Amino acid sequence: MSSPATDQSVLFDRELIDRYAISGPRYTSYPTAPQFHEGFGPEDYRAEAARTNRETPDKPLSLYLHVPFCDTVCYYCACNKIVTTDRGRSEPYLDRLFQEIRMLGSLFDGARPVKQLHFGGGTPTYLSDVQLTRLMDVLAENFQLMYTGGEYGIEIDPREITPDTLRILGQRGFNRISLGVQDLDPKVQEAVNRIQPNALNIRAAEYARSSGFESLNVDLIYGLPFQTAEGFLKTLESVLSTLDPDRLAIFNYAHLPQYFTPQRRINDDDLPSPDEKLRILEGTITLLTEAGYLYVGMDHFAKPQDELAVAQRQGVLHRNFQGYTTHAECDLVAMGSTAISEVGDTYAQNVREIEEYYARIDAGELPIFRGLQLTRDDLIRREIIMRLICDFQLDRKVMGERLGVDFSDYFSAETPVIRRQIEEGLLMEEGDLLRVTPGGRLLIRNICMTFDWHLNNKQQTKTFSKTI
Numbered sequence: 001m002s003s004p005a006t007d008q009s010v011l012f013d014r015e016l017i018d019r020y021a022i023s024g025p026r027y028t029s030y031p032t033a034p035q036f037h038e039g040f041g042p043e044d045y046r047a048e049a050a051r052t053n054r055e056t057p058d059k060p061l062s063l064y065l066h067v068p069f070c071d072t073v074c075y076y077c078a079c080n081k082i083v084t085t086d087r088g089r090s091e092p093y094l095d096r097l098f099q100e101i102r103m104l105g106s107l108f109d110g111a112r113p114v115k116q117l118h119f120g121g122g123t124p125t126y127l128s129d130v131q132l133t134r135l136m137d138v139l140a141e142n143f144q145l146m147y148t149g150g151e152y153g154i155e156i157d158p159r160e161i162t163p164d165t166l167r168i169l170g171q172r173g174f175n176r177i178s179l180g181v182q183d184l185d186p187k188v189q190e191a192v193n194r195i196q197p198n199a200l201n202i203r204a205a206e207y208a209r210s211s212g213f214e215s216l217n218v219d220l221i222y223g224l225p226f227q228t229a230e231g232f233l234k235t236l237e238s239v240l241s242t243l244d245p246d247r248l249a250i251f252n253y254a255h256l257p258q259y260f261t262p263q264r265r266i267n268d269d270d271l272p273s274p275d276e277k278l279r280i281l282e283g284t285i286t287l288l289t290e291a292g293y294l295y296v297g298m299d300h301f302a303k304p305q306d307e308l309a310v311a312q313r314q315g316v317l318h319r320n321f322q323g324y325t326t327h328a329e330c331d332l333v334a335m336g337s338t339a340i341s342e343v344g345d346t347y348a349q350n351v352r353e354i355e356e357y358y359a360r361i362d363a364g365e366l367p368i369f370r371g372l373q374l375t376r377d378d379l380i381r382r383e384i385i386m387r388l389i390c391d392f393q394l395d396r397k398v399m400g401e402r403l404g405v406d407f408s409d410y411f412s413a414e415t416p417v418i419r420r421q422i423e424e425g426l427l428m429e430e431g432d433l434l435r436v437t438p439g440g441r442l443l444i445r446n447i448c449m450t451f452d453w454h455l456n457n458k459q460q461t462k463t464f465s466k467t468i
């Protein structure tokens with residue numbers, strides 16, 4: 001744990017943004033997924049799972065389940081999903097998912113509690129109530145689920161949620177819900193093929209609260225066709241007054257139609273200009289900070305009393321493939337096509353194609369196709385990047401002692417870049433403490449990139465989104 005961050009303010013500094021607006025990773029992991037390789041497979045994963053049982057038997061688990069189906073396609077989508085109205089297609093998928101749950105359940109010590117559970121997709125609520133109930137039963141047979149006190153969350157589509165579904169999930173320990181809203185303007189909704197009047201969002205939020213869900217997150221996207229600063233702020237005001245979310249994730253739309261087929265349905269000429277997008281961002285930060293929300297980090301805002309904001313003040317916030325979390329201490333066991341696990345000192349990713357996922361499971365194999373065993377240098381840099389991205393500060397002396405290195409010697413190659421970032425106002429130096437300035441917070445990806453050995457020393461073939 002580093003010394004806690006006390007100042008949680010953020011500042012829109014146009015000059016700094018113009019200087020640092022480049023492409024870069026989002027650091028849901030370090031090293032990032034392009035460094036995973038096919039030399040890492042199921043046997044490596046089994047060995048690491050056994051090592052964690054032996055060496056860290058009290059370490060809780062975090063489970064992630066990927067449900068890849070959606071009813072209709074949103075044109076901005078960059079997720080791994082299968083769009084079909086044939087709900088029957090979820091049955092063969094669930095059969096394989098159950099088998100994977102059983103395989104993974106046998107790898108981990110049954111006494112390790114599941115402190116965190118997350119259903120993502122796709123659209124997890126594509127599954128029927130009967131299917132969700134069966135899924136929870138199979139999980140409970142194979143893992144030590146907690147019915148109270150865990151952080152159990154699900155992404156829902158407000159267009160199709162029912163009170164019964166939320167009641168069932170609430171009874172099974174789910175207490176966090178995330179609503180994909182994106183924008184309330186009908187013209188924007190039509191342009192992205194996601195028609196969702198706010199009445200549906202209000203209804204979903206009411207169902208969730210009456211089923212005992214404690215925390216409501218709303219996802220919005222800026223940079224979509226026909227958006228303007230005025231229009232987006234109207235959406236934001238309406239979301240705050242009608243949904244009163246505990247957390248908001250405001251994502252920057254990355255238009256990459258060369259990689260994501262649905263985005264080809266979006267007309268380039270309808271997109272807001274880079275300048276307009278920055279006006280949206282500036283207005284968003286002003287509106288949310290005036291409404292009392294804190295900028296937790298990369299795209300995320302939370303009420304001061306929300307667990308994420310509290311964890312940040314206490315220096316115990318964590319970031320993984322699902323975003324920010326308060327559970328740093330878990331091994332993340334992921335299931336379903338494309339899912340990525342973080343167990344011990346490794347990452348492991350499942351195959352992306354559903355047919356291949358079925359074939360691997362039917363052959364009795366874990367469907368892992370690539371991964372990474374972290375080196376000592378990776379572990380050191382992962383810790384530095386994690387603390388920066390979660391705490392917005394780094395005590396170089398404390399961190400060096402904790403990691404068993406002399407900070408200035410170990411990062412001598414990075415020192416000139418750190419100095420430049422101090423001079424340019426991204427960072428402040430107070431003795432050994434490096435603090436990210438309120439203006440630097442929006443550019444935290446750029447600061448983390450300084451410590452990314454792979455990014456700075458290898459040829460990259462992957463295109464990352466803009467850091468702002």
Ligand code: SF4
Binds near residue numbers: 069073074076078157
């Ligand atoms: S954005 Fe979400 S709901 Fe829309 S197509 Fe993509 S995964 Fe499905």
